[in-house]
Amino acid sequence: MKSQFGERVRELREKQNLYLRQVAPLLEMDTAQLSKIEKGSRLLKRDQIPVLAEILKADSNELLVLWLADQLYEVVKDEDVALKAMDAAQETLKSNKRNKRNK
Amino acid sequence: MKSQFGERVRELREKQNLYLRQVAPLLEMDTAQLSKIEKGSRLLKRDQIPVLAEILKADSNELLVLWLADQLYEVVKDEDVALKAMDAAQETLKSNKRNKRNK
DNA sequence: CTTATATTTGCCAATATTTGACAAGTCAAT
DNA sequence: ATTGACTTGTCAAATATTGGCAAATATAAG
Structure with missing residues (x-):
């Protein structure tokens, strides 16, 4: 339920001295939703990340990384083999990247 | 859509000389579903992994790792920052593990 | 204590996604 | 052409996620 993405967004929003009430409409949602997003109980839509990054004058990729990391x-999170699974997935990613590069 | 879990299951099933038709009922599903699972278009339920491992005389954790890795x-998979996101998630995992250990 | 403003929470209907079940399909061997 | 193994498509039912609103909380000010 805790979310690195949400925490970072809150941090950035506060640094810009913006209220939920001000930011939410720019993302076409109400303050309740944005509050939940910052609290980590709801997910921002993938394609809104760049929008939010711009509002908060933040780096879109930084936010994307956190947003993805939360989902990973x-x-x-409850698995004993979590790290092994991450390693395995990473391996797959790396080898797919190699294949893509060499088409 | 391709799935390491599914491929491994198929491999193991064939090694045991079992047909979908034989295995599926033990998992309380039809052959079509199991076929899709091996093909990676459907997910086996988390709690069926140990059941399947036993049927295939395989290591339940090995299968679990693949099952998780597919989902990770x-x-x-489509993100440029995939590896960074994985690193970030791994970091979170490690630091949470540290905290848990020290309660 | 009351009001005002910001945020949080709970709820529920709307929407989206996943699943289970079955029928029909392909493919290879005979 | 028939059989057996597997695959694919479809669709309704079950689940999960979302959007929106209202009520609850929190904090600060008067």
Whole structure:
């Protein structure tokens, strides 16, 4: 339920001295939803990340990484083999990247 | 859509000379479903992994790792920052583990 | 204590996604 | 052409996620 993405967004929003009430409409949602997003009980839509990054004058990729990391964490958080699974997935990613590069 | 879990299950099933038709009922599903699971278009339920491992005389943890890895991969597969996200998630996992150990 | 403002929470209907079941399909061997 | 193994498509039912609103809380000010 805790979310690195959400925490970072809150941090950035506060640094910009913005209220939920001000930011939420720019993302076409109400303050309650944005509050939940910062609290980690709801997910921001993938394609809103760049929008939010711009509002908060933040780096879109930084936010994306946190947003993805939260979801990765969610998959394995209760598993004893979490780290092994991450390693395995990483391996797959790396080898797919190699194949893509060499088409 | 391709799945390491599914491929491994098929491999193990064939090694045991079992047909879908034989294995599926033990998992309380039809052959079509199990076929899709091996093909990676459907997910086996988390709690059926040990059941399947036993049927295939395989290591339940090995299968669990693949099952999780598929899902991790799914989260980030199209993202440029996939590896960074994995690193971030791994960091979170490690630091949470530290905290848990020290309660 | 009351009001005002910001945020949080709970609820529920709307929407989206996943699943289970079955029928029909392909493919290879005979 | 028939059989057996597997695959694919479809669709309704079951689940999960979302959006929106209202009520609850928190904090600060008067």
